[in-house]
Amino acid sequence: LQPNRRLKEAGDKIPGPPAAPIVGNIFNFKVSGPTFVTNLLESQEKYGSVYKIWLGPTLHIFISEPEDIQMLLTSNTLITKSIAYKNLRSWLGTGLLISTGDLWFKRRKAITPTFHFKILEDFVAVFNRCADILVNCLEEQVDKGPFNITDYLSNCALDTVTESAMGTRINAQTDPKNEYVQSILDMSHVTTKKINNPIYQMEPAYTLTGTKKEERSLLKILDSLPDQVIQKKKETAQNGITKKVTEEVEGVKKRTAFLELLLNMLKDNHPAFQSEQDVKDEVTTFMFEGHDTTTASLSFTMWFLGRHPEIQEKVYEEVSSIIGEEELRQEDINKMKYLDRVVKESLRIFPSVPAIGRTVTHDTVLPSNGMLIPAGSNLVAQIIVTHRRADLFPDPMKFDPDRFLPENAKGRHPYSYVPFSAGPRNCIGQKFAMLDMKAIISKIIYNYKIVAEEKLDTNSALIIRSDNSPMVTITRRER
Numbered sequence: 001l002q003p004n005r006r007l008k009e010a011g012d013k014i015p016g017p018p019a020a021p022i023v024g025n026i027f028n029f030k031v032s033g034p035t036f037v038t039n040l041l042e043s044q045e046k047y048g049s050v051y052k053i054w055l056g057p058t059l060h061i062f063i064s065e066p067e068d069i070q071m072l073l074t075s076n077t078l079i080t081k082s083i084a085y086k087n088l089r090s091w092l093g094t095g096l097l098i099s100t101g102d103l104w105f106k107r108r109k110a111i112t113p114t115f116h117f118k119i120l121e122d123f124v125a126v127f128n129r130c131a132d133i134l135v136n137c138l139e140e141q142v143d144k145g146p147f148n149i150t151d152y153l154s155n156c157a158l159d160t161v162t163e164s165a166m167g168t169r170i171n172a173q174t175d176p177k178n179e180y181v182q183s184i185l186d187m188s189h190v191t192t193k194k195i196n197n198p199i200y201q202m203e204p205a206y207t208l209t210g211t212k213k214e215e216r217s218l219l220k221i222l223d224s225l226p227d228q229v230i231q232k233k234k235e236t237a238q239n240g241i242t243k244k245v246t247e248e249v250e251g252v253k254k255r256t257a258f259l260e261l262l263l264n265m266l267k268d269n270h271p272a273f274q275s276e277q278d279v280k281d282e283v284t285t286f287m288f289e290g291h292d293t294t295t296a297s298l299s300f301t302m303w304f305l306g307r308h309p310e311i312q313e314k315v316y317e318e319v320s321s322i323i324g325e326e327e328l329r330q331e332d333i334n335k336m337k338y339l340d341r342v343v344k345e346s347l348r349i350f351p352s353v354p355a356i357g358r359t360v361t362h363d364t365v366l367p368s369n370g371m372l373i374p375a376g377s378n379l380v381a382q383i384i385v386t387h388r389r390a391d392l393f394p395d396p397m398k399f400d401p402d403r404f405l406p407e408n409a410k411g412r413h414p415y416s417y418v419p420f421s422a423g424p425r426n427c428i429g430q431k432f433a434m435l436d437m438k439a440i441i442s443k444i445i446y447n448y449k450i451v452a453e454e455k456l457d458t459n460s461a462l463i464i465r466s467d468n469s470p471m472v473t474i475t476r477r478e479r
């Protein structure tokens, strides 16, 4: 549990909160929970734009200068995720988010074509269908007073990713017995408990804890949905149905790209997919990454729109000039320029992934101040802190979508805004997410007027989410 001497010496030169022997900062610096973001912002204020904490023997160096973030994210060598991600392994296995080296490279190369814009065009039809179901589900809340809209949004986001990328319909929105969404939330909390406690890093000790027991039972639920999804897909593939582009499988038009491709690669003995577990790890990763981040961002955007009626009206005006009798297509969604800025601004103040970390595999120097970052430490890009810096975004907590008008963004460092990360390990689902979210929001605002209560509680466990909020009231728009 002692850091090596070199790490200790380099760490001692970097400012940071006082660390206790052995445990370091685990009691005075929580890397999750409701105070996480304030913690980051206050530490930045107190120690400057580069500071460190010790979690047991591991050194974590936090950065927020755009040029330092650029160095980290564009590096082709600093691609190994930080030690904290190890705690996700029991759940996400070798999936793209946490794998590294040659395996990550092969997988990324194999999966990238499945997010081609032509495939996304087919996915947009799914986003439309799921958003229409959401609008119907919300009908039960019209004029009924405040309710938490996040529950509706998360089931919709889960339906869109499962039906599009996996080609399987699970009807999360209309099936009340779905434990998966809650289990993801619980598993995120288990994972951050593990990150916060270095004792939990020692497997024999961790095995004896209640947290491990909770993890085991959650994994049973979290494993079962990807299993079902793969099984359903394999059955339809055996029937030869998936080969026909216009064919329908259980009422779902064949639009599969991702999972079908993975199963084909497994059949063809592709070096990136050697076992069924490899496929399952990716399905689990994409179902988690593909719906949880999107849900969080949708919830925050709904809150902002519900608090800013004038901005909501501008969105309404824009979407009602585009939505018509026909299904929305990709080009229609791309025309929603104002809504695009609204979502971007919401992701600035609440980036679903508030910070990302890399293991420093070789000594590295920070461009902003020439500080040595030693091999063996972890660098953490505090996306949320950078997004809220007043020197980069004046009056940072003001919700102002027009910050993203090209004329207003001129001169801003390109790495001062990175909600989807950047460089070789950027978010593979960025375009997917923007189309999905814009389709969903446009349909909600086209049909309903939203008013949100002021209270918004946030909580961080891997990603930043709204906690039991936003509470909103909806009324039907008459046209």
Ligand code: HEM
Binding pocket: 081, 096, 097, 098, 108, 161, 165, 285, 286, 289, 290, 291, 293, 294, 297, 351, 352, 353, 356, 357, 418, 419, 420, 421, 424, 425, 426, 427, 428, 429, 430, 432, 433
């Ligand atoms: C608002 C929505 C989203 C946000 C803000 C977001 C953000 C991010 C960020 C910041 C990363 C980098 C994480 C890191 O370096 O540790 C990432 C990676 C990733 N995202 Fe997203 N994401 C979103 C939606 C999606 C969707 C819809 C999918 C899939 C359909 C997806 C799949 C992934 C995957 C697989 C990775 C790992 C990529 C790699 O390491 O090669 N994300 N995302």
